[in-house]
Amino acid sequence: MLAPKLQQFLKLHDESEASHGIKNSLGDSFLYRHNYIFKNIRDCFFKLGFTFTDKDFCHYTVMPYASLKSILKEKKVPYFDNVTVLKEIEQQYPRKFNCHDIVKVKPNYILHESSHCIVESFLKDLQLSTNQLSTESQKAFKLVMAEAFANTVESLANLPNDTVEKRLFFELNSYAIHTKKVNQNIQQTYDLLGPTLIFHLVYVSYLFSNCLFPEPNTKVYQTILELLIPDVSVRKKAFDSQAVRKTFNHAFELSQDFRIQTTSFYLAYSGINGDLFKVLQVDIVELMKKTLFIQNLLKYFDFLFIQKNQ
Numbered sequence: 001m002l003a004p005k006l007q008q009f010l011k012l013h014d015e016s017e018a019s020h021g022i023k024n025s026l027g028d029s030f031l032y033r034h035n036y037i038f039k040n041i042r043d044c045f046f047k048l049g050f051t052f053t054d055k056d057f058c059h060y061t062v063m064p065y066a067s068l069k070s071i072l073k074e075k076k077v078p079y080f081d082n083v084t085v086l087k088e089i090e091q092q093y094p095r096k097f098n099c100h101d102i103v104k105v106k107p108n109y110i111l112h113e114s115s116h117c118i119v120e121s122f123l124k125d126l127q128l129s130t131n132q133l134s135t136e137s138q139k140a141f142k143l144v145m146a147e148a149f150a151n152t153v154e155s156l157a158n159l160p161n162d163t164v165e166k167r168l169f170f171e172l173n174s175y176a177i178h179t180k181k182v183n184q185n186i187q188q189t190y191d192l193l194g195p196t197l198i199f200h201l202v203y204v205s206y207l208f209s210n211c212l213f214p215e216p217n218t219k220v221y222q223t224i225l226e227l228l229i230p231d232v233s234v235r236k237k238a239f240d241s242q243a244v245r246k247t248f249n250h251a252f253e254l255s256q257d258f259r260i261q262t263t264s265f266y267l268a269y270s271g272i273n274g275d276l277f278k279v280l281q282v283d284i285v286e287l288m289k290k291t292l293f294i295q296n297l298l299k300y301f302d303f304l305f306i307q308k309n310q
């Protein structure tokens with residue numbers, strides 16, 4: 001099959017223009033129209049009063065990890081204009097370049113940052129008051145809850161990308177790009193569990209991985225399923241399914257070194273002191289048994305993962 005031409009993609013981009021989409025972020029409006037998770041996140045983002053800007057007011061280009069505080073404070077998410085340059089190229093060399101060349105432009109991570117904005121609306125007033133966690137651990141775990149949410153949104157937003165065009169545009173708008181195999185597992189998990197239980201499962205997997213734990217053993221995994229899946233027969237099917245287990249384990253595929261490096265910087269930058277591993281030594285299963293902090297967050301955001309009737 002011939003690789004699609006840049007011209008075709010720019011045409012698709014232009015034709016998709018949507019009032020909630022960003023004109024100069026490649027594929028943004030297209031994904032808004034064709035990816036229901038992307039759309040749900042965007043609609044909620046605007047409802048909460050956030051906006052976008054092409055002005056880098058928070059060193060986003062140089063160090064995005066240090067930008068989040070400013071983003072939340074200003075209620076603005078920066079993005080790069082990655083359309084104008086491609087249009088100039090296309091005008092200069094009509095039909096010369098194909099889609100592989102598009103991948104070389106700077107992507108926008110609006111989906112990830114918007115998810116942070118949305119989850120913050122829930123977390124900002126949340127007191128993780130439990131005698132299970134030290135004050136430092138409470139602060140750290142709130143950051144983990146936020147990051148896990150952004151990771152989950154990006155991961156599950158791979159699901160609706162069932163064409164070359166959707167995948168290519170998604171690659172320009174997300175950190176989490178799945179291989180075909182990973183997407184197949186997620187699809188099977190979705191078919192078995194439905195839109196909200198898969199959200200719960202993937203979210204909890206990212207809580208574990210962002211607390212820098214290794215993959216839970218079978219016993220812990222079984223307890224997690226017991227806590228998340230009320231229906232006994234569905235739970236049994238989930239427990240027996242390789243696809244569900246692989247979907248859960250996907251969160252642990254990111255290199256441990258990378259996770260340690262980014263997490264340790266981010267926690268220190270957020271004013272959290274102490275030994276990283278100690279601060280993140282949160283017994284997530286116990287927390288779910290004794291409190292409803294995690295379950296409440298899941299319930300609160302279920303609607304973002306459900307496809308509304310057109």
Ligand SMILES: [Zn+2]
Binds near residue numbers: 112
């Ligand atoms: Zn993040």
